[in-house]
Amino acid sequence: AQKVTQAQTEISVVEKEDVTLDCVYETRDTTYYLFWYKQPPSGELVFLIRRNSFDEQNEISGRYSWNFQKSTSSFNFTITASQVVDSAVYFCALSGNNFNKFYFGSGTKLNVKP
Amino acid sequence: NAGVTQTPKFRVLKTGQSMTLLCAQDMNHEYMYWYRQDPGMGLRLIHYSVGEGTTAKGEVPDGYNVSRLKKQNFLLGLESAAPSQTSVYFCASSYQGARAGELFFGEGSRLTVL
Numbered sequence: 001a002q003k004v005t006q007a008q009t010e011i012s013v014v015e016k017e018d019v020t021l022d023c024v025y026e027t028r029d030t031t032y033y034l035f036w037y038k039q040p041p042s043g044e045l046v047f048l049i050r051r052n053s054f055d056e057q058n059e060i061s062g063r064y065s066w067n068f069q070k071s072t073s074s075f076n077f078t079i080t081a082s083q084v085v086d087s088a089v090y091f092c093a094l095s096g097n098n099f100n101k102f103y104f105g106s107g108t109k110l111n112v113k114p
Numbered sequence: 115n116a117g118v119t120q121t122p123k124f125r126v127l128k129t130g131q132s133m134t135l136l137c138a139q140d141m142n143h144e145y146m147y148w149y150r151q152d153p154g155m156g157l158r159l160i161h162y163s164v165g166e167g168t169t170a171k172g173e174v175p176d177g178y179n180v181s182r183l184k185k186q187n188f189l190l191g192l193e194s195a196a197p198s199q200t201s202v203y204f205c206a207s208s209y210q211g212a213r214a215g216e217l218f219f220g221e222g223s224r225l226t227v228l
Contacts, residue, residue, distance in 0.1 A: 009154075033215050045157075045204065045219040091156060099145065099208060099215045100164065101172060104156040 002027050004094050006105035013082050014113050021077040021108045023092030029053075034068065034075040035093040035102070045091070051075065082112045116140050120205050120220035127195045127227045135190040135223050137205030145208040146188040147172075147217070148180060150201040157204065163188055195227045 003026040013019045025034065036048040049059060051068050059066045063080045079086055092105045118139045127133055137146065144165050149157040159172030161180040169180045177199060179191045188207075192199060202224050206217040 004156075006156075035215060035217075037217070042221075043202075044221050045206075045217070047216045047218070050215050093157075095215055099210075100162060100170070101159055102147070102157075102215075102217065104149075104158070106154055106156040 002029075002094055002096070002101075002103045004092050004103050004105035006092055006108050008108045009106070010109040010111065012111040012113065015084060016081050018078060018080050019082050019110065019112075021079075021090050021092075021110065023075045023077065023105060025073050025075065025092070025094045027094060027096075029096050031097040033095045033097075033099070035095070036066065036075075036077050037091045037093060037104075039089040039091065039107070041088070048077075079110075082110075084112050084114055086110060087112045118205055118207055118218050118220040120203075120223045122223060123221065124224050125226070127192075127225065129196060129227060131195050132191070132193050133195065133225075134192075135203055135205070135225075137188045137190070137207075137220060139186055139188075139205075139207040139218070141207060141209075141218065142185070143207035143218070144185070144210055146182065147206045147208070148178070148188065148190045149204045149206065150174065151204060151222070152201050160190065160203075192225075195225075197227045199225065200227045201225060 005024045032053045034051045037045045065078045067076045089107045094103045147162045148160040163182040166185040205220040
């Protein structure tokens with residue numbers, strides 16, 4: 001069975017704090033893909049990153065970084081020096097090799113206060 | 115670029131009424147999806163299509179039908195709406211190949227069934 005768990009329902013931080021959003025997944029596939037999407041208050045979901053199961057290198061993009069650990073089935077997302085514009089709901093998702101189906105976690109709502 | 119466009123954006127139905135949600139994409143994507151988003155449950159896949167003329171069931175297909183007569187359009191139909199179908203519906207499309215899995219979402223359609 002494919003499953004994504006985002007245990008943090010809501011997180012509040014003050015601007016400039018670092019924050020990590022947790023994502024734990026379950027899959028029996030040997031080849032799979034993990035994703036993060038952002039849903040700002042406007043409602044439209046925006047793609048952030050894709051990572052395949054054979055690439056465990058951490059990735060950094062500006063203030064965003066992702067830590068993929070197969071040993072713990074986790075794909076965590078860290079925002080460094082958070083900003084008010086980072087306030088959104090963030091979804092972690094899992095897909096198999098054919099990209100027919102995506103399994104989303106329940107999302108983590110991030111509130112960044114000035 | 116319009117990207118992915120959903121119509122209508124809002125709709126209120128009475129139980130038993132029918133309606134169709136239209137999704138149109140102008141990126142020549144092969145893959146298209148319909149999701150529903152409910153509080154605390156993330157996004158759940160209703161139906162998907164891997165090409166013109168093909169459709170398949172997702173996680174929660176009951177009560178919905180779909181059609182993909184043209185590559186750029188993916189229609190979601192509710193034949194007899196029920197209050198349990200009150201939700202926000204998102205259409206998405208995706209590239210294949212190197213960018214496979216990068217979903218492009220529409221703005222969402224908020225449906226209320228009374």
